[in-house]
Amino acid sequence: SGGRTAVLSGDTRVCETLIAAGRGADLLVHETFLHHELPPIPGRRSEETIEAAASYHTLSGEVGGVAARMGARALALTHFVPPEFDRAALLAEVAESYAGPVFVGEDLMGFDLASGDVTLGEMRAKLLRADHQRDS
Secondary structure (H helix, E strand, O other), X not given: OOOOOEEEOOOOOXXXXXXXXXXXXXXXXXXXXXXXXXXXXXOOEOHHHHHHHHOOOXXXXXXXXXHHHHOOOOEEEXXXXXXXXXXXXXXXXXXXXXXXXXXXXXXXXXEEOOOOEEEEOOEEEEOOXXXXXXXX
């Protein structure tokens, strides 16, 4: 849109094909598995169940590296497992390996690539900081 590109991941581990196909994307929308927020619960969730889920998700400590290696100009995190988590801790974890703008996705959040606007209800922000903008 507007000469900009978005890359969307599905449920996936770190995927070299996705990284290669999305090189230089303006926005990477990527699912996030917060394994440290999903402890075993006897009789309900075992360590084996958690490991099985991790086998087809990207860990929260890896997703920033995916965006950095792809050269994505912005990252939107989404499809959180589990859905309740410490947002500040997630942002700090991602910032360890990715220096670009990071958005913690919310239902009804909008990304307009052509205008560069990110919206959620009355909130409006820019997708990219001025120093990350591509020449139009």
